[in-house]
Amino acid sequence: MGQVRDDQFKVRAVVLGSFFVVLVSVWATYSEFIVRASRLNMSNFALALFVPFVLCALIVNPVLKAKRPEWAFGRSDLLVALTMGLASAVIPAADGLPGYLLGILAAPFYFATPENGWAPYLHNHIRPWMAPSEDRQAMTWFFEGLPPGQAVPWGEWVLPLFWWLSFIGAAACVSICLAVLLRRQWVDHEKLVYPLANVAVDLVSAPKHGIRMIGGRLFWAGAVTGFGMIAWNILSYFSPGAPKFPTGSYRSGTSLPLGRNFPGIRIKLNLFTIGFVYFANLEVLFSVWFFYVLNVFQVGILRRLGFGLNISDSWGSSYEVAGWEGFG
16 A cells, blocks of 8 residues: 655645636636625635535545545645635635626726716727727627627637736736745744634644544534534525524624724624634734724724824725725
């Protein structure tokens, strides 16, 4: 019987990673656009990848190690496959690359109306390499579907997609280079812990591929409690009147008021956050809540003094001062 080596990955690691890539792309897209169900890549650890990776690490691979060790995946194999899956998770569905890029490219022509005046004032400034035109009704067909017998007008899309994907590829390369430059300082010197990565590393850790992590009663108590609450809440999708546990959906939670003009402190139960922060440093967790509370008092004091910028950024912070502070 062959021995599984963990010091180098094999070709089957790329095969497994390719399977994760295809599964994440198809599952997330089908779930959101076809079934209109969960958004499976709307997180830093996409559920469309997390679920099959956990099944592979905790069920499939231990069975292979017991029955056919030469077929089992080593630690490096699983980590390579996971890395490929994580890289692909940013692409599919509305929360990935197509949802933003294609919508932005198609919107100027399809949504142009006499009322908004986009055609006379905006279209002349859009170069052919920036966005596809409506000359062959490409934008109308993009939103409303192809008429019977018509071919996809790829010619309208090739040039804009080439230049935009070139720019995105360059930006991705810069991001990877920055990560390489900062890795030694953050990982070796400051010993920063990335909880999402730690979960995956512990699942594939030798000798039993995560069995130690999931073998305790405390783990199963938390897992069963969390799964039971989420499973119970699923009933509300079929029966809207059914009671629900406040498990921290996107807009759920309670706001704790502190005073006039002070923003409330949001309180909500998020099971994923509770699970992942178990792997974080206490110093990092302290910084998270300390600076959040500091921001609440800062915003409240500035509001009481009548200071404001009236220019908020919904992607950074709902409070304009804190948002611009985040930009430096």
